[in-house]
Amino acid sequence: MTTVETATGAAKTMVLNMGPQHPSTHGVLRILLELDGEIVVKAVPDLGYLHTGIEKSCEDKTYSQAITLTDRMDYLNPLGNNLVYCLAVEKLLGLEVPKRAQYIRVMMVELQRISSHLVWLGTHAIDLGAMSVFLYCFREREEILKIFEMFAGQRMMTSYIRIGGLALDVPTGWRAAVERFLKMMPSRVDEYETLLTKNRIWMGRTQGIGYISAEDAIALSMTGPTLRAAGVAYDNRKYFPYSSYEEFDFVVPTRTESDCFARYMVRVAEMRESLKIIRQALDKITNEGPVMAEAPGVIPPQREKMKTEMEALIYHFKIFTEGFSPAPGEAFVTIESPRGELGCFIASDGSPKPLRAHFRGPSYINLQALPKLIEGQLISDVIACIGTIDIVLGEVDR
Amino acid sequence: MTETSSQNANVVAEQLRSWNAKAVEEIIEFRGETTIVVPRELLRATAERCREQKALQYNLLTDATCVDRYPHEPRFELNYHLVSIPRREKVRLKVRLSGSDPVVDSLVPVWPGANWLEREIFDLFGIRFNGHPDLRRILLPDDWEGHPLRRDYPVQGYRDVPNTGELFKKGATP
Numbered sequence: 001m002t003t004v005e006t007a008t009g010a011a012k013t014m015v016l017n018m019g020p021q022h023p024s025t026h027g028v029l030r031i032l033l034e035l036d037g038e039i040v041v042k043a044v045p046d047l048g049y050l051h052t053g054i055e056k057s058c059e060d061k062t063y064s065q066a067i068t069l070t071d072r073m074d075y076l077n078p079l080g081n082n083l084v085y086c087l088a089v090e091k092l093l094g095l096e097v098p099k100r101a102q103y104i105r106v107m108m109v110e111l112q113r114i115s116s117h118l119v120w121l122g123t124h125a126i127d128l129g130a131m132s133v134f135l136y137c138f139r140e141r142e143e144i145l146k147i148f149e150m151f152a153g154q155r156m157m158t159s160y161i162r163i164g165g166l167a168l169d170v171p172t173g174w175r176a177a178v179e180r181f182l183k184m185m186p187s188r189v190d191e192y193e194t195l196l197t198k199n200r201i202w203m204g205r206t207q208g209i210g211y212i213s214a215e216d217a218i219a220l221s222m223t224g225p226t227l228r229a230a231g232v233a234y235d236n237r238k239y240f241p242y243s244s245y246e247e248f249d250f251v252v253p254t255r256t257e258s259d260c261f262a263r264y265m266v267r268v269a270e271m272r273e274s275l276k277i278i279r280q281a282l283d284k285i286t287n288e289g290p291v292m293a294e295a296p297g298v299i300p301p302q303r304e305k306m307k308t309e310m311e312a313l314i315y316h317f318k319i320f321t322e323g324f325s326p327a328p329g330e331a332f333v334t335i336e337s338p339r340g341e342l343g344c345f346i347a348s349d350g351s352p353k354p355l356r357a358h359f360r361g362p363s364y365i366n367l368q369a370l371p372k373l374i375e376g377q378l379i380s381d382v383i384a385c386i387g388t389i390d391i392v393l394g395e396v397d398r
Numbered sequence: 399m400t401e402t403s404s405q406n407a408n409v410v411a412e413q414l415r416s417w418n419a420k421a422v423e424e425i426i427e428f429r430g431e432t433t434i435v436v437p438r439e440l441l442r443a444t445a446e447r448c449r450e451q452k453a454l455q456y457n458l459l460t461d462a463t464c465v466d467r468y469p470h471e472p473r474f475e476l477n478y479h480l481v482s483i484p485r486r487e488k489v490r491l492k493v494r495l496s497g498s499d500p501v502v503d504s505l506v507p508v509w510p511g512a513n514w515l516e517r518e519i520f521d522l523f524g525i526r527f528n529g530h531p532d533l534r535r536i537l538l539p540d541d542w543e544g545h546p547l548r549r550d551y552p553v554q555g556y557r558d559v560p561n562t563g564e565l566f567k568k569g570a571t572p
Contacts, residue, residue, distance in 0.1 A: 048537040056546055060553045091429050218483070221459050221511025234483050329428040332479055332490065334460065345477065347465045360461040368514045397537055
């Protein structure tokens with residue numbers, strides 16, 4: 001979108017345009033690379049090809065209508081986006097969500113984390129030339145998407161997490177389906193590791209590539225597996241627990257090498273930890289109980305009540321025509337998305353529509369460090385470095 | 399939870415006040431979140447203080463964003479969300495800017511990560527940052543007119559029908 005001036009010295013360097021249509025940029029990212037032979041001298045990312053003005057659109061929707069927009073930002077993590085938005089609105093409202101709904105939320109976002117890491121692993125491996133890993137990863141991701149379809153009726157744009165709780169109660173047979181997945185998955189993660197971890201080509205392409213020090217990573221506001229691979233155990237689930245994460249027992253995997261291989265190891269370990277969390281959530285979720293908070297005027301009444309009680313019918317009508325109005329104020333909530341710290345900032349002026357809704361996309365901010373990772377490296381490592389920070393362009397451009 | 403955050407508010411306010419009495423204009427507590435309103439001239443110095451001071455250590459700038467309160471003045475509110483990883487605390491620094499002079503010091507010298515965050519605010523709100531190394535539009539094309547996230551910019555935009563050529567422009571005869 002922008003024309004970038006790169007300083008060229010004495011005809012030694014050339015400028016190579018990479019993207020926006022390039023399979024390894026995971027979307028539409030354009031990077032201008034200034035090359036000296038095979039060495040990248042300077043890299044300038046150019047974004048905005050997927051800018052859809054989601055934040056502006058949110059200002060013109062009521063609080064509940066905006067949920068569907070959040071699905072479409074980070075399309076590999078729609079449940080996480082729903083969650084962060086709903087947590088922010090719930091904070092504005094001062095709303096307490098039933099425990100059962102919180103546990104189901106945890107289970108869903110952890111399944112989402114695994115599915116997102118699977119897409120990352122598959123595409124990262126295919127970028128570096130390992131085709132079969134991609135096929136195996138998508139095979140398991142399919143199982144997770146089937147579970148999502150079972151819960152929400154949608155495989156990807158779920159909008160399952162709503163303000164005050166969940167859209168629907170759990171479906172019949174859900175426990176068996178999640179159990180089946182939990183039983184199958186650990187051996188499948190082993191399988192990916194067999195294919196990659198000790199693979200000499202994989203090690204050669206990732207070890208020592210894309211180094212960034214912990215200080216630089218924090219200064220550049222990097223979060224998520226990229227920061228944890230640099231040895232900083234910063235994870236929102238532990239630091240600022242939300243949705244009852246403090247009741248779950250899991251470790252935050254870290255490495256110290258801070259290269260592409262370390263990030264791969266961190267993400268694989270995270271998948272195993274997520275399985276542990278899902279197992280605990282499964283034990284915590286009771287078969288009966290509410291999945292929606294009780295708040296007349298904010299939470300739509302149950303269908304049964306609507307048919308029998310006058311007030312419930314009035315509330316239903318009012319919520320879906322004019323919406324509800326939180327008290328004036330601001331709320332900022334952060335959660336740990338598969339890519340890092342996902343934040344949602346909402347400012348309310350006391351009207352039924354947000355004055356401002358802003359999303360802190362971890363992809364956007366982590367991408368900022370890309371030039372730092374690739375400058376001075378070989379051009380073939382650019383692909384490994386883009387893959388390793390795990391960007392989703394829908395979230396970068398919003 | 400509310401108690402610990404107001405304790406944190408006291409720590410931050412105390413530290414900043416003991417350094418410069420004018421640094422804290424106002425402290426806002428809402429839903430357990432602490433907001434420190436800082437005067438525009440002192441923003442960069444305060445941010446530096448927040449990062450360097452041993453008792454504060456806000457080493458991660460997690461987010462920066464703007465709110466447009468048009469037609470009220472001062473119109474713009476810049477919000478910087480800081481996290482202290484060693485202390486496990488969060489705070490929000492807020493600066494109020496008038497619509498006629500939306501200029502503020504850049505925080506890139508303090509946190510390099512502010513670079514793209516400020517570029518985004520410049521792009522979508524038209525706020526200029528003094529001392530920013532690379533203040534260009536980031537999400538929109540260079541030749542875009544206006545700043546879409548301002549409240550006086552219509553949601554539909556200014557064009558009748560985007561990019562369909564002259565034929566579909568309002569008033570064109572078929």
